[in-house]
Amino acid sequence: MRRWLALLVAATTSLVLIALLVPMALLIGAVAENGAMSRATAAAESVAVAVGTPDLALAVEQVPRPVTVFLPHETTLGAPAARSDAVRLAATGRSVTAAAPGGREVLVSAQSPDGTAVIRVFVPDAELTQGVRAAWLALLVLGLGLVVLGIVLADRLALAVTRPVDGLARVSHRLAGGDLSARAEPGGPPEVRSVAMALNHLAGRIGDLLAAERESVADLSHRLRTPLTGLRLEAESLRDPEEAGRVQARVDALERAVSAVITEARRRSAGRGPCDAAEVVRERVRFWSVLAEDQGRPVSVSLPDVPAPVAVGGEELAACVDALLGNVFAHTPEGTAMSVRLSPRPSGALLVVEDSGPGFDPGLLERGNSGRGSTGLGLDIARRTAESCGGTLAVTVPDGGGARVEVALTAPQRAPGFPGGHGSAGVSSP
Template identity: 80%
Template sequence: MRRWLALLVAATTSVVLIALLVPMALLIRAVAENGAMSRATAAAESVALAPNLSVDQAPLPVTVFLPDGRTTGVPAPRSDAVRLAATGRSVTAAVDGGREVLVSAQSPGGTAVVRVFVADAELMRGVPQAWLGLLGLGLALVVLGILLADRLALAVTRPVDGLARVSHRLAGGDLTARAEPGGPPEVRSVALALNRLADRIDDLLAAERESVADLSHRLRTPLTGLRLDAESLRDPEEAARLQARADDLERAVSAVIAEARRRSAGRGSCDATAVVGERVRFWSVLAEDQGREVSVSLPAAPLEVAVGAEDLAACVDALLGNVFAHTPEGTAMAVRLTRRDGGALLAVVDAGPGFGPSMLERGTSGGGSTGLGLDIARRTAESCGGRLAVSSPVGGGARVEVFLTVA
């Protein structure tokens, strides 16, 4: 934006300067020509009025055409303009290399003609220097305009860049991000509106947490009553069956409430090295039973990522579960966690049949499953501002990469 504003000001300033300096340059040339012609006319008249038509003191080349046909002074041809001036008229004519000023003068033998030659160099004396001065002034004004435009553009773009950074932080789940109002009034208004939006989101999340707590309290009472009713049944088997159903219902409700609370609480963080290592060890038991070779590469130091431990564990379980579900027994697999581009890159590679881009669609599966495994990984990555990438290596198989931002 700064560059475009600078180019706009440069173009506008150039157009204005051209509209002003070109007429001024033409005016300077016209003034110089008029001055040279005025000096030539004055020289011709002074020679015409001088005794004996003397040309010795003339500042410019002077030729006097006498009535008897003789010529004094600087040699010059007797042109049609000279013959016209001999009739008593003052004439100015253009000739090769300049102009000539012809003034008639009365002499004892008739009408003489005084010719003063003005060269092109005399007509343009001082004009190139004036034009160079105008050109330098124009360039200086263009540069000054660009510098001022850049300063003004910086005053506008800096607050806008700040708004963009705050917006990205809010989109990534950092609800503590706030914009600092600054710049033009319009930009300050946008910053205040963005801060109010962030405050409103905080209020809505607080209300959601309160609703979840209220839901937990409301459901506990009917579940307790249901369990008491089950215990009061005379048939022990029926009572045990209803008690088990009530326990299942309570666990399901508790899981839903815990999930809602976890979303309301905002983004968490965890040590990706520890979580990934623990989940790989868990799945390694099943891999050993199926004869799968598992290659693991983890950082030597802890790697904090902006994802909760439960979310990351679910992501790893979904990716490894896909390998076990969609590849034959004995298929090798590799799990790598590395630092990459200021974040963490989790890669799960297998030597199975691979899959197409449609596997990224929620609920789509090529192996009869629900098709939500990759969607879980994608949502986990996007919750912290990361991304999911799926590719097929050259030698076959599948590669799933989950990029996570650091905490």
């Protein structure tokens, strides 16, 4: 906008200055020419007064410019000059001006006792345009200065409008990225201030709605867990072991589905601020290591010694790790080895969860599908977590069998000042 406003003002100012300065330049040229011709006419008239008197020669000498007096009977006095057609016309008693080589000539007729004399004063072109070029140059400099001044003032005025608009754009991008604390500072014209206040009101309203959603999710979690616990107790009280196992499996599936729905709702309502991936993964692995020890699962953990900031909220990343580790425990036999690795990268961090179970079904990558492989419902949660920060999810089969899930997380645009390194790399627990 600043550039367009500057171009508009430059074009408008240029048109106005052209309309004013061009006629003024022509007027200056005409005034200079008229002045030179007037001085030459005055000089010729001063000589014409002395025609027919003994002082004619003295009068010619006193004029500071070339003067020629054409006397009757084809005689001349003063500077030599040819008797042109204009001179012969002036000899009839008419005072005229005519063009001559290198300038103009002023011809004034005067009566003498012997007849009509013609006084010729030559005006060179240099005198006709004396001072014109300097005046034109001054007008050109003045016009350019006015154009530059107009552009500078237009840029300042445009900046007063575009700077608040740019601030609104930055705040809207921060809000879109999940930073609900972003607020616009009202400034600029009244219309822009009104937009800034409306955007701030919208941001506050979004925060209120997300807070209400979090409360609803907490209430939903409480209400759904209670009947699921009752169903599990009812399944355990069945006398037929086969029927009890079948009902128990259905209850487990329902519980996983409910957990996924609640986790997804929490992920949407959670903040999108960056977090230290190393700290979050370390804490979640520590939580699951108790169950791994009970089931006799060897767990290999490799975490960096330094913080690994990623553009994902801590709660969101914790839900992703829980989903991936939960899948391993749910879909692989007890005693199956697993590993968790987090590798910092210039673009963020790479989280790898690998197990030596029976493998996975490629259809699990589609939302809503589940199966009996080593991964399951958590893949969709992990994929959404990665994509929320611009990362990717990849599921592969290692050479020795099993499943490997790689979650690439991107770094925040402005990494916060995380504290010093935590933990150690290459830690193994039985």
